[in-house]
Amino acid sequence: MKIIKLDSESKKDILENLLKRSPGQYEKYAKTVNEIINEVKSQKDQALSYYTKQFDKADINSGNIRVTEEEIKEAYSLIDPSVLEVIRKAAYNIETYHTKQKQYSWFDSEPNGIILGQKVTAIGSVGVYVPGGKAAYPSSVLMNVIPAKVAGVKRIAMVTPPDKDGKVYSGTLVAAKEAGVTEIYKVGGAQAIAALAHGTESIKKVDKIVGPGNIYVALAKKAVYGHVSIDSIAGPSEILVIADETANPRYVAADLLSQAEHDELASAILITTSKEIAEQVSIEAAKFTEQLSRRDIIQKSLDNYGYILLADSMEDAIETANEIASEHLEIITRDPFLVMTKIQNAGAIFLGEYSSEPLGDYFAGPNHVLPTNGTAKFFSPLSVDDFIKKSSIISYSKEALKPIYPDIVKFAKAEGLTAHANSISVRFES
Amino acid sequence: MKIIKLDSESKKDILENLLKRSPGQYEKYAKTVNEIINEVKSQKDQALSYYTKQFDKADINSGNIRVTEEEIKEAYSLIDPSVLEVIRKAAYNIETYHTKQKQYSWFDSEPNGIILGQKVTAIGSVGVYVPGGKAAYPSSVLMNVIPAKVAGVKRIAMVTPPDKDGKVYSGTLVAAKEAGVTEIYKVGGAQAIAALAHGTESIKKVDKIVGPGNIYVALAKKAVYGHVSIDSIAGPSEILVIADETANPRYVAADLLSQAEHDELASAILITTSKEIAEQVSIEAAKFTEQLSRRDIIQKSLDNYGYILLADSMEDAIETANEIASEHLEIITRDPFLVMTKIQNAGAIFLGEYSSEPLGDYFAGPNHVLPTNGTAKFFSPLSVDDFIKKSSIISYSKEALKPIYPDIVKFAKAEGLTAHANSISVRFES
Known part of the structure; x- marks a missing residue:
């Protein structure tokens, strides 16, 4: 995997490149x-x-x-x-x-x-x-x-x-x-x-x-x-890992590849503050790829949409993660819950070194149908919410309507809707 | 307004007619x-x-x-x-x-x-x-x-x-x-x-x-x-009133017209179990229409999409209301809360004779952006839900992952995803 310095220019290029995978094309x-x-x-x-x-x-x-x-x-x-x-x-x-x-x-x-x-x-x-x-x-x-x-x-x-x-x-x-x-x-x-x-x-x-x-x-x-x-329209899978110098590079590399194997449009991104971690993850990823059955898909996905980004600070790493709004976000740092509080946009957030992404794919319980391709800025994981709907309930007594009815009539008339006004005032005609 | 006997045939015709208003056309x-x-x-x-x-x-x-x-x-x-x-x-x-x-x-x-x-x-x-x-x-x-x-x-x-x-x-x-x-x-x-x-x-x-x-x-x-x-795509406005013999026909007529004035595609429907109420609402609606400033729009809307349906039973009335799934539903009956329990599909439900629909348009507090044209079967009123999104949170310790990791590896392999399996098993390699 290529190691790139994270700055405003490289970030812009990467965001544009990722959006090329959109089904809108x-x-x-x-x-x-x-x-x-x-x-x-x-x-x-x-x-x-x-x-x-x-x-x-x-x-x-x-x-x-x-x-x-x-x-x-x-x-x-x-x-x-x-x-x-x-x-x-x-x-x-x-x-x-x-x-x-x-x-x-x-x-x-x-x-x-x-x-x-x-x-x-x-x-x-x-x-x-x-x-x-x-x-x-x-x-x-x-x-x-x-x-x-x-x-x-x-x-x-x-x-x-x-x-x-x-x-x-x-x-x-x-x-x-x-x-x-x-x-x-x-x-x-x-x-x-x-x-x-x-x-x-x-x-x-x-x-x-x-x-x-x-x-x-x-x-x-x-x-x-x-x-x-x-439901929301599904796009290719993604993983983004935020890691500091405390991360185990073999775990990080294995997790990146677990998404890359999904398809050639999948994206796997590491953002780290540690140069050493960046280099070791790159080496481990290459080693793993050779051993895995879906190595051809993994290689293409990494070549096109895989990045190791070296960030100046954890703040820069988090800001970029929020802009990418990844489907899966792993936080493998000294204090993952602290980093989590600053995350605005992600489909699922995996905290700590034992919360490997495939745990969420199969077993833990949270849904694996997640917003992809930046849509975590406005979409949520599939949930019970998707299978319910709500109806407003409104019940007023005569006692409750009487003191406010002139206000409603005034508002309705101000909007030029006299039949609206009439449906209120008819209830108080003498 | 025309009075029609509610039966399976008239219901089918009305449902088809209402759908003609869909922006899909x-x-x-x-x-x-x-x-x-x-x-x-x-x-x-x-x-x-x-x-x-x-x-x-x-x-x-x-x-x-x-x-x-x-x-x-x-x-x-x-x-x-x-x-x-x-x-x-x-x-x-x-x-x-x-x-x-x-x-x-x-x-x-x-x-x-x-x-x-x-x-x-x-x-x-x-x-x-x-x-x-x-x-x-x-x-x-x-x-x-x-x-x-x-x-x-x-x-x-x-x-x-x-x-x-x-x-x-x-x-x-x-x-x-x-x-x-x-x-x-x-x-x-x-x-x-x-x-x-x-x-x-x-x-x-x-x-x-x-x-x-x-x-x-x-x-x-x-x-x-x-x-x-x-948000959901807005269609023309609708009101459906379920009324029994206890309803005040002037209130019902005024409420029907308050939606009919919105535009020529608006729909106003009364379903009642009382022949007398049906006839009186028809008379009152005609009287009000003449006095109202937007009478031309009201008349066209009532001619095309206005109905007074005479139902054999309250059960039939409720079933039809659920099939129409109206944007606004008023229940003006002896026991409106009992009827409400049987309502599956409606944008906003107004209970009792003082809960006139324009109360919800302007003042009471619930949102007036509501699912129209039958979409209350699957859409909800605009709400705070529309402006939030959720991220799943997943954190496992080593102690928690260890006993189940062979299950995840098995599931991943059964689906042919060996890089997924690897990202779990790498955490337990000796």
Whole structure:
């Protein structure tokens, strides 16, 4: 990994380079995606059948699109029992953590008969997209489904592309069953998003769509946004490590590579105040890379979006971390909690030398669906919040309305809305 | 207003008719909007100047785009002191209510050294769009800005189109100052959204954009979504009243018209179990309409999207209300709180005969920026939640990681991610 002096110029270049990975650059696929969505809207199941044949080479129709109980049973028979056990432990931890995120309806009242508050209700139905093939991660199923279940969503429909024999990967099916999915459909791509957003004969429309996918899936989600709700649009993975001279360079190097292996657009950045750490991490990263099975992906990712930045001070390191707003941020310093207080923007913050990022990917409980590509400045990790909505509660008595009604009438008239004024004053006409 | 028997067929027709109002139908403007955004991205202030001349007939440049302290002082001298007083009372109520929405960072710890939690931080900078001209509602400024202020947003930049003399309506400026806006710029339309999203010489980029606008503004917000965050896309206003035989038909009629006056696409629906109430509300609505200044808009809105639905039972009425998912829902029945418990989908719920909807528009405190056009099934009122974001907090000790590290390694290997496995196992190499 290259070592670069952190200054305002190098920072500007790096921020620009990282933003090149944004899915906003791929608008050329939007036309295809819109065509697929319109076809599914008008031809429904028939269009799903057509596109699944074209893109996944599988024969899917209204009769076999939904995964059966028998197929799920078969999946359980195929899975390594020790992996199943880890899935269950992870599911337990994820459920425990997300249960603590639950929000409750509240109200406040005044003795003159005013009640104001917010009613919290679960979203009625949710669609979860799960990528097919080699990108089929059971952990991703757990992370997307369990928060919906904890929120109280009644209907959770999963879609995932089948292989050419019309099968879905057993790990995906088992994770779906364990997490509490109510329906599973063998369809992927933009056509699956269109089916969830608009409904077909086999797949009932949902209220919200979540889950990661390729560029077609991401663009389809953006296209149906507003008609249904969506989670934030996922970008390539990132890690940023802030380390001082107390850090273990082997740990830092291993953690950087754990993100770099995700894909060639992944970014791994170390910001350190120690020249020695910078040099040792660079050496260790090179050594590890040679031994790892995904070394080609790692090497490309590091060449394009990997940096070791040498900062003059911890303040500079933190300021830069806030500007980058990384998906994952590890703080491996003498006093990580002190540094944490100064962090404004990050998806997940890992504190101390034993809080390795993959701990959060699989096991600890917090969600691994995190804001990427600088969006931690305004987006949050996927959470129970994403599966609830709120309604304002407003109740006034006559006693409460009477003293203030002239004010409301005045405000309404000042805005030229006389029917608004009338709806208040009619209550006090003699 | 027409009285229709509520059954599955009439319900289907009405739901379809209401959805015709969706901004999704207006994609034909998208090309113009994308051109404007690209121009502002490359030509910055110069593009803002060009479009403001073209659309608003005003001469705006880098030297005069920002509203000065003198202009704000002048606005205060122009405003009716009694209106200013009502603005201040409303601002106080809005701030009081929204302060109760604040969310706090939390953590949970276990004695073996596990700390998990969420850190809540305010979004750094927010842009607020405020429409110009006759649609300039000071209440809208308060409702969009105060929650951001309560959340702790440091930079709140307002944009609003000037009149042809380069002036901004005094009520807007005063409300902005009272609410705590830090910067005001004289620019509107898609060009203003582009400036907030991408930055120009005069207007620094923001992290999130909120506020209502016309179709160009709505499409521009959708286009920049992902690069920045946005609030939900606003549609035409709606009211739905559930009333039984105890309701006062004059109150119900006046409340229906208060939404119908907003614009020709607004919808006003009564669902009642009482034939007598249905008939009397229809008569009262006709009488009021004749007396009201915006009677032409009201009449068109009622003709196209106004309904009085006669339901066989309160259960049917409630079920239909949940399917329509109205922006505003009034419950004027013998026991409104009992009905409220069965409401799944509504932006704001007004209970009892003195909780007239305009009370919520101006004064009570809850936000008047609400999900429209059925989106209350998955969106919430604008709130402090919209101006914060969360970061996961994960800290494990060596003692905590040691017993579970083989599980994480197993899960990572099962997903084929050996660099993930390595970043855990390196911590326990001998």
